[in-house]
Amino acid sequence: MMCAATAGLAGREVMLIDHASKLAEKIRISGGGRCNFTNVNVTPENFISANPKFCRTVLAGYTPQDFIKLVNSHGISWHEKHRGQLFCDDSSEQIIAMLKRECDRANVRWRMPCSVQSVKQTADGFELDTSVGVLCCRDLVIATGGTAVPQVGATDFALRIAQQFGVDVIDPRPALVPLQFDPKVWQPFANLAGVAIEAEIAVANGRQRFVEDMLFTHRGLSGPGILQISSYWRAGQSLAINLLPMRGLAEQLIALKSGAKQQAVTVMAKFWPKRLAEQWLGEAGQRKFAEWSDKAVRALIEQIQNWQVTPSGSAGLRKAEVMAGGIDTDALDQRTLGVKGIRGLYFLGEAVDVTGWLGGYNFQWAWASGVACGRALSARARG
Ligand SMILES: Cc1cc2nc3c(=O)[nH]c(=O)nc-3n(C[C@H](O)[C@H](O)[C@H](O)COP(=O)(O)OP(=O)(O)OC[C@H]3O[C@@H](n4cnc5c(N)ncnc54)[C@H](O)[C@@H]3O)c2cc1C
Numbered sequence: 001m002m003c004a005a006t007a008g009l010a011g012r013e014v015m016l017i018d019h020a021s022k023l024a025e026k027i028r029i030s031g032g033g034r035c036n037f038t039n040v041n042v043t044p045e046n047f048i049s050a051n052p053k054f055c056r057t058v059l060a061g062y063t064p065q066d067f068i069k070l071v072n073s074h075g076i077s078w079h080e081k082h083r084g085q086l087f088c089d090d091s092s093e094q095i096i097a098m099l100k101r102e103c104d105r106a107n108v109r110w111r112m113p114c115s116v117q118s119v120k121q122t123a124d125g126f127e128l129d130t131s132v133g134v135l136c137c138r139d140l141v142i143a144t145g146g147t148a149v150p151q152v153g154a155t156d157f158a159l160r161i162a163q164q165f166g167v168d169v170i171d172p173r174p175a176l177v178p179l180q181f182d183p184k185v186w187q188p189f190a191n192l193a194g195v196a197i198e199a200e201i202a203v204a205n206g207r208q209r210f211v212e213d214m215l216f217t218h219r220g221l222s223g224p225g226i227l228q229i230s231s232y233w234r235a236g237q238s239l240a241i242n243l244l245p246m247r248g249l250a251e252q253l254i255a256l257k258s259g260a261k262q263q264a265v266t267v268m269a270k271f272w273p274k275r276l277a278e279q280w281l282g283e284a285g286q287r288k289f290a291e292w293s294d295k296a297v298r299a300l301i302e303q304i305q306n307w308q309v310t311p312s313g314s315a316g317l318r319k320a321e322v323m324a325g326g327i328d329t330d331a332l333d334q335r336t337l338g339v340k341g342i343r344g345l346y347f348l349g350e351a352v353d354v355t356g357w358l359g360g361y362n363f364q365w366a367w368a369s370g371v372a373c374g375r376a377l378s379a380r381a382r383g
Contacts, residue, residue: 001099001108002367003141003348006374008106012381015137016108017130019115024096025152026145030363035092037071038064038367039360041084047365048231048355050170054329055354055365058337061375062368064360074098085359111135119161125344139344139377143370146323146350147172158327158351167339168328170353174320175231178222179239179311188279192216195273200242201225204308208232211245216276220311227358230314231324238310244271250301257289257297264289280304322362324355336376337369344380348373 001016001024008014022028027035039046042064044056068086071078076098077089088094117129125138144157159169183190195216202209212225229239246252249271256267265285268277278285281300292300317323327347331339337352339345348369356362 001103002370003143003374003377004108004370005099005102005106006371007377007381008103008108010374010378010381012377014106014108015135016103016110016112017114017116017128017135018110018112019155020153021113023100023112026149026154027092027096027099027363029149029152030092031087031360033092034087034090035095036081036085036087036360036363037078037095038067038086038364039084040064040068040080040086042361042364046357046361048175048324049329049353051329051353054332054334057334058368058372059364061335062371064364066371067364067367070102071095071098074101083359116157119164121165121342121345139346139380141346141348141373141377142351143347143349144351146326148174148317148320148323148350151318154323158347162327162331162347162351165339165342165345167331167342167347170325170328172323172325174314174317175324175355176227176321176358177230177319178217178220178315179226179230179233180220180313180315181309182312183219185309185312186220189216190218192276192279193218195276196223197243197272197276198245199225200245201229202240203229203233204238204240206232206237214241219315222315224358227321231322231355231357233311233314235313236310238308241307241309242305243276243307244301244304246271249305250298253297253301254294257292257294260289262289263287264292321358322350322355324353326351326353326355329353333376335372337373338376346373346376 004014004016042059044059047055076094078086079089081087111132115131120127125136126140128135142158142161145154147154147156162169193216196213199214200209200211210225210228212228213223214221214225215223263286265277265281267289268281333340337346337348349366354365356365
């Protein structure tokens with residue numbers, strides 16, 4: 001819709017095709033129904049791609065401030081929640097209505113629901129065999145998103161069309177997704193389901209780390225910190241988790257210990273949810289903390305601050321917020337999102353191998369890549 005409105009407002013004739021009967025389902029369900037529509041701290045470093053520099057031009061060409069201006073011009077009230085994340089005060093439906101209004105202003109025509117059986121290149125563009133008949137166009141923009149959450153209509157259409165046109169695809173994988181463990185390995189932690197703490201999470205030996213909330217679940221770990229690191233995690237890798245990211249914790253506890261009449265578990269419960277302290281310390285937690293040797297306290301803190309665990313997998317694409325991987329950016333022009341060597345064919349949004357962090361980054365990429373492509377289409381009309 002961002003691409004269609006941009007091209008349409010510049011005078012291009014645009015038809016938008018979608019196989020869904022309900023418009024923009026992913027926006028509707030986003031941000032818990034309030035759409036985390038951008039993040040004021042967007043930088044290229046917040047995106048994962050085989051070519052991390054690819055997204056720079058597009059992101060610089062349409063910034064969070066540009067989208068905020070659009071939101072404000074439609075009278076949508078919003079608030080900043082956490083670390084630059086902007087949400088609608090009321091409902092994500094407002095963002096959908098805004099985009100629809102922009103498309104209406106640009107005289108965009110719709111075919112919806114309409115499924116596309118095949119795409120063929122012709123002498124002067126493309127021919128689409130669709131459920132409403134054959135449609136022809138000079139330029140074809142594929143913005144059908146990634147494969148995450150097929151329950152709301154996500155498909156691998158973009159990846160299939162890319163392959164048809166000889167465009168490489170980086171293996172798609174679930175990202176921003178809960179991580180799971182072998183049930184036997186997880187058994188001691190399964191009864192912590194529902195416990196949430198702040199943790200510092202990294203892939204073992206990896207550079208990227210996140211200090212965010214983490215949630216224990218029946219099958220593994222979830223919460224914002226785990227969703228963030230899941231995008232960097234690959235099968236077989238371990239995670240290094242600091243379950244109490246505080247400096248000088250061992251010294252603090254050793255100082256607390258002398259003369260402490262309390263059980264170790266009671267002391268640890270000052271720092272942690274009680275359930276976690278009980279589970280982690282087990283029987284040793286019932287002993288008076290004063291009886292613990294300094295060495296034992298240091299060993300406990302080392303264990304807590306460098307917890308190494310190896311997930312057996314992720315919760316998969318049905319539970320993932322986005323797909324990582326996708327159309328190889330090497331095949332695309334970084335200003336227009338056009339396929340190099342195929343005049344008139346474009347891919348944008350989540351279908352492309354540019355994956356944002358949790359927190360409004362993926363929508364900003366979708367808006368910015370849509371605008372970049374829409375501008376390129378307008379320029380092509382003039383040229
Ligand atoms: C639960 C959930 C919550 C999220 N919350 C946020 C958030 O708060 N902030 C954020 O930045 N990101 C969020 N995301 C990610 C964000 O929704 C996506 O990255 C973004 O929608 C991608 O935009 P897109 O235009 O590329 O694709 P989409 O929004 O997925 O749009 C693709 C469109 O193409 C249509 N389509 C698909 N296949 C076909 C086909 N074969 N034929 C015809 N039409 C087709 C679909 O019906 C859809 O309308 C969330 C994702 C999920 C699943």
